[in-house]
Amino acid sequence: MTGAFRTLEGGRIDRSKPLAFTFDGKSFTGCQGDTLASALIANGVHLTGRSFKYHRPRGIMTAGAEEPNAIVTVSRDTARTTPNLRATQIELYDGLKSESQNRWPSLERDAGSVNDLLSPVFVSGFYYKTFMWPASFWKSVYEPNIRAAAGFGKAPTEPDPDWYQNRYAHCDVLVIGAGPAGLAAALSAAEAGARVIVCDEQAEFGGSLLHEATATIDGKTPIEWMTSMVMTLALKDNVTLLPRTQAFGYFADNFVALCERVTDHLSAPHPDLPRERMWQVRARQVVVAAGAIERPLVFPENDRPGVMLADAGRVYANRYGARPGERAVVATACDSAYRAAFDLQDAGMEIAVIADLRAEPGAIADEADARGIEVQRHTGIVGTKGRLRVHTVELGRIGANGEVWSGDVVSCDTVLMSAGWTPSVHMVSQSRGKLRFDADRQIYVPGQPSERQVSAGACNGTFDLVSVIDEGYAAGANAATAAGVKAAPAKNATVETDTPLDGQFAGAVPHNRGAAVRAFVDFQHDVTSKDVKLAIREGFKSIEHVKRYTTTGMATDQGKTSNMNALAIASSILDRPVPEIGLTTFRMPYTPVTFGALAGTARGDLLDPVRRTPMHVWEEQHGAVFEDVGQWKRAWYYPKAGEDMHAAVNRECLTVRNSVGLFDASTLGKIEVVGPDAAEFMNRMYINAWTKLAPGRCRYGIMCRDDGFVYDDGVIARLAEDRFHVTTTTGGAPRVLAFMEDYLQTEWTDLDVWLTSTTEQWAVIAVQGPKAREVIAPFVDDIDLSGDALPHMAVREGHICGVPTRLFRVSFTGELGYEINVPADYGLPVWNAVWAEAEKHDACVYGTETMHVLRAEKGYIIVGQDTDGTLTPDEAGVGWAIGKKKPDFVGKRGLYRPDLVLPDRKQIVGLAINDNQTLLEEGAQITEEAQPATGTHALGHVTSAYWSATLDRPIALAMVERGRDRVGETLYVPMPSGAIEVTVTDPVFFDKEGARING
Numbered sequence: 001m002t003g004a005f006r007t008l009e010g011g012r013i014d015r016s017k018p019l020a021f022t023f024d025g026k027s028f029t030g031c032q033g034d035t036l037a038s039a040l041i042a043n044g045v046h047l048t049g050r051s052f053k054y055h056r057p058r059g060i061m062t063a064g065a066e067e068p069n070a071i072v073t074v075s076r077d078t079a080r081t082t083p084n085l086r087a088t089q090i091e092l093y094d095g096l097k098s099e100s101q102n103r104w105p106s107l108e109r110d111a112g113s114v115n116d117l118l119s120p121v122f123v124s125g126f127y128y129k130t131f132m133w134p135a136s137f138w139k140s141v142y143e144p145n146i147r148a149a150a151g152f153g154k155a156p157t158e159p160d161p162d163w164y165q166n167r168y169a170h171c172d173v174l175v176i177g178a179g180p181a182g183l184a185a186a187l188s189a190a191e192a193g194a195r196v197i198v199c200d201e202q203a204e205f206g207g208s209l210l211h212e213a214t215a216t217i218d219g220k221t222p223i224e225w226m227t228s229m230v231m232t233l234a235l236k237d238n239v240t241l242l243p244r245t246q247a248f249g250y251f252a253d254n255f256v257a258l259c260e261r262v263t264d265h266l267s268a269p270h271p272d273l274p275r276e277r278m279w280q281v282r283a284r285q286v287v288v289a290a291g292a293i294e295r296p297l298v299f300p301e302n303d304r305p306g307v308m309l310a311d312a313g314r315v316y317a318n319r320y321g322a323r324p325g326e327r328a329v330v331a332t333a334c335d336s337a338y339r340a341a342f343d344l345q346d347a348g349m350e351i352a353v354i355a356d357l358r359a360e361p362g363a364i365a366d367e368a369d370a371r372g373i374e375v376q377r378h379t380g381i382v383g384t385k386g387r388l389r390v391h392t393v394e395l396g397r398i399g400a401n402g403e404v405w406s407g408d409v410v411s412c413d414t415v416l417m418s419a420g421w422t423p424s425v426h427m428v429s430q431s432r433g434k435l436r437f438d439a440d441r442q443i444y445v446p447g448q449p450s451e452r453q454v455s456a457g458a459c460n461g462t463f464d465l466v467s468v469i470d471e472g473y474a475a476g477a478n479a480a481t482a483a484g485v486k487a488a489p490a491k492n493a494t495v496e497t498d499t500p501l502d503g504q505f506a507g508a509v510p511h512n513r514g515a516a517v518r519a520f521v522d523f524q525h526d527v528t529s530k531d532v533k534l535a536i537r538e539g540f541k542s543i544e545h546v547k548r549y550t551t552t553g554m555a556t557d558q559g560k561t562s563n564m565n566a567l568a569i570a571s572s573i574l575d576r577p578v579p580e581i582g583l584t585t586f587r588m589p590y591t592p593v594t595f596g597a598l599a600g601t602a603r604g605d606l607l608d609p610v611r612r613t614p615m616h617v618w619e620e621q622h623g624a625v626f627e628d629v630g631q632w633k634r635a636w637y638y639p640k641a642g643e644d645m646h647a648a649v650n651r652e653c654l655t656v657r658n659s660v661g662l663f664d665a666s667t668l669g670k671i672e673v674v675g676p677d678a679a680e681f682m683n684r685m686y687i688n689a690w691t692k693l694a695p696g697r698c699r700y701g702i703m704c705r706d707d708g709f710v711y712d713d714g715v716i717a718r719l720a721e722d723r724f725h726v727t728t729t730t731g732g733a734p735r736v737l738a739f740m741e742d743y744l745q746t747e748w749t750d751l752d753v754w755l756t757s758t759t760e761q762w763a764v765i766a767v768q769g770p771k772a773r774e775v776i777a778p779f780v781d782d783i784d785l786s787g788d789a790l791p792h793m794a795v796r797e798g799h800i801c802g803v804p805t806r807l808f809r810v811s812f813t814g815e816l817g818y819e820i821n822v823p824a825d826y827g828l829p830v831w832n833a834v835w836a837e838a839e840k841h842d843a844c845v846y847g848t849e850t851m852h853v854l855r856a857e858k859g860y861i862i863v864g865q866d867t868d869g870t871l872t873p874d875e876a877g878v879g880w881a882i883g884k885k886k887p888d889f890v891g892k893r894g895l896y897r898p899d900l901v902l903p904d905r906k907q908i909v910g911l912a913i914n915d916n917q918t919l920l921e922e923g924a925q926i927t928e929e930a931q932p933a934t935g936t937h938a939l940g941h942v943t944s945a946y947w948s949a950t951l952d953r954p955i956a957l958a959m960v961e962r963g964r965d966r967v968g969e970t971l972y973v974p975m976p977s978g979a980i981e982v983t984v985t986d987p988v989f990f991d992k993e994g995a996r997i998n999g
Contacts, residue, residue, distance in 0.1 A: 179207020181457025669733025763827025
């Protein structure tokens with residue numbers, strides 16, 4: 001046994017396994033199975049933190065994820081430091097080091113508590129009113145100091161040394177919550193044959209059953225029934241059980257994010273294990289069995305350490321064998337607090353009095369009388385005293401009209417409060433499901449779901465145990481049926497000695513203490529009932545506005561304990577029903593999630609994975625200098641001894657023009673579009689017409705956004721009537737595929753089409769130059785390479801070097817060119833063979849810089865370099881590609897917007913530099929005058945600029961207003977050293993007739 005407040009027996013802890021831990025440097029001992037909170041309570045420690053704004057002493061108030069006060073930092077070492085953890089959720093392990101937060105120099109004597117004396121100044125919205133004048137002080141004085149004072153806990157300063165895992169999973173039924181309803185739902189769905197995943201944020205399944213001491217279920221104790229259910233589920237192959245796993249986000253199409261704590265509860269985690277595991281689950285059906293949260297009472301000075309929720313006291317006594325104190329006052333408006341009082345009395349606590357707000361509590365009060373516990377009806381707490389822990393409470397008798405008379409002053413070290421129960425509807429709210437207000441019980445319950453989801457148990461407003469279990473059984477069976485699985489026979493439970501949760505109260509408890517007294521609504525952010533009243537008095541009528549003005553519900557508990565009381569107070573003041581005031585949407589995550597879990601393996605070298613082509617090693621060996629293009633490493637240029645970049649690029653350009661060059665084009669995005677409606681899909685997706693494109697032919701495709709601006713481009717081949725090989729820009733592949741999928745799944749669900757990314761399936765070897773045909777001919781024996789049989793913009797399937805290939809007759813250089821597509825595993829051997837032959841023709845390998853120069857000489861644009869997201873196809877010089885007779889395509893309506901047909905829009909043109917020597921800078925502005933006045937409107941800018949070894953002069957492409965109308969006009973590029981004179985030209989600088997490409 002450890003701790004002066006440890007019960008002699010009982011609970012789920014292992015008393016034979018003591019665990020040493022520290023809190024604020026002091027050493028304590030707990031037991032295996034404790035949480036940090038239960039171990040502190042067993043050692044008589046209630047003071048665990050200071051509040052955010054006033055730095056008031058705060059203690060453990062709850063036993064779960066809703067804890068607003070006991071927020072601590074846990075450290076294993078300097079790198080493994082995690083702030084803002086709830087002591088109620090931290091599993092105790094040997095050697096755990098924890099510290100309280102938001103205090104200096106110590107928790108008992110906090111200098112920040114001076115804020116409490118200044119509380120009349122620090123009312124809601126004080127910073128909006130106080131720090132507006134003088135305006136010059138905001139940046140220099142106010143903001144730095146406010147930011148320095150803000151925050152709740154300190155983030156670690158060293159890199160996180162742990163690793164995190166990510167898993168994707170699919171199931172028929174996902175059950176969120178493993179209390180009585182969740183276990184029943186999981187079993188009925190599993191017995192129907194459904195694939196089931198069950199998750200619960202606690203270390204043990206069972207929920208409320210883990211501290212239920214009196215009820216029997218089907219003749220078994222709650223623990224026996226729970227154990228039997230868990231063992232039955234664990235033995236089923238179609239069930240995955242995930243304890244220590246919280247569902248923290250509910251997204252569209254029944255996509256639910258789960259975070260599993262894998263090693264946080266271990267004193268010496270194995271290095272091969274991840275700290276946490278993110279589960280991304282797509283479920284056919286979801287059963288939400290998230291339970292309910294006990295609601296605090298809002299009475300004067302209700303925030304002192306020792307004041308806790310009644311059921312939390314019951315949890316600590318029954319589950320953890322830890323008495324919250326010696327003598328308790330119970331303040332309630334709900335029957336469940338009586339059961340807590342009885343269990344704590346059985347655990348050895350003295351129950352001084354039960355103060356019930358209700359005039360007629362019912363039979364449960366008679367049971368209290370029989371136990372010798374005094375019950376004062378129509379009575380509430382009107383004040384408490386005690387600096388670091390409550391030591392007395394003042395009771396007040398409430399009249400029929402709400403008037404209050406002072407009552408007894410009772411000594412105690414614990415106050416157990418309960419205003420009833422608030423269903424946990426956060427997951428339903430996140431899924432955009434509708435909520436319905438139950439006015440009789442003053443609670444919100446799930447209404448019409450927006451996803452394939454059903455709620456069961458306490459989160460659905462069902463509170464008696466037999467109905468909770470039966471509702472769980474039915475929910476699981478119905479979910480299995482809805483998921484397409486034959487339902488199992490209906491089940492029902494038999495429950496005896498169950499305590500119904502009769503009675504609810506929301507709002508502020510009446511008192512006679514005057515307007516100055518503070519009754520706290522949001523414990524973490526120090527929001528009082530006065531603050532809510534002030535917000536309404538200052539004109540805020542919507543609860544969303546009240547929330548932001550007062551910061552109610554904006555703390556880490558996201559309003560779990562404060563929302564309903566704030567709503568009720570606002571409703572009372574405005575004299576309007578609660579539904580008219582509204583309810584804030586619960587933000588994700590439900591409880592905080594580590595950045596590590598969200599990032600997973602995307603950190604360090606894997607933050608932005610490096611992608612290499614099959615020929616990368618060969619390119620390294622042959623001296624390639626690489627550049628990053630998206631995630632890819634691409635050969636930039638291949639310098640020989642004594643060459644700088646410009647010399648290497650010039651040599652590569654001339655070699656391609658005069659002989660032949662090899663280029664690794666494997667990084668091009670590649671998408672397979674397949675299906676009976678593939679041509680129709682392409683017709684709608686691209687501006688071009690595709691219906692009449694014959695199999696075996698290629699077409700340059702342009703994709704626009706909805707607004708009519710160029711989004712991506714690439715050569716597209718029709719391989720068969722129902723199959724297209726689509727290429728995209730290297731950096732655009734993921735977004736293009738996502739763009740296509742978005743339309744296919746949301747707009748054109750009638751089309752029978754499949755999209756598959758094949759970027760890494762194919763290695764691509766571009767062979768470009770007058771001798772390209774001679775280089776590849778020795779390796780191809782089943783494809784006719786003649787110009788008539790394989791003309792420009794054609795594709796054939798066959799073999800090269802005995803390897804299956806898609807051979808494209810295409811060119812991005814303006815020369816005779818082929819792109820050899822082979823399976824990626826064969827890329828390097830085919831490259832080696834082709835290169836060995838190419839060397840016989842004085843070939844070179846060339847990189848992306850040479851490719852850019854060669855394409856610019858031909859006036860070929862690069863989307864994202866020569867376009868900036870504001871050019872239409874016509875302005876980009878590819879208006880000829882628009883299928884004029886097509887009824888529609890993405891962006892067609894955008895092209896007819898009035899602002900896109902104005903005559904002064906920019907167009908792609910060429911620039912000839914008049915001195916034939918100066919190389920322009922990309923991005924440089926273009927003006928009509930050599931020395932424009934400050935503020936002069938620029939006509940456009942340079943998009944691409946290179947030295948052309950072929951032409952022996954510089955060239956450039958540019959976006960210029962009315963560019964095509966300005967051909968032959970002299971313009972200027974102002975630079976610090978003086979303006980550069982240029983002449984607007986056609987963008988094609990070399991072989992305008994295209995004779996070489998058809999060689």
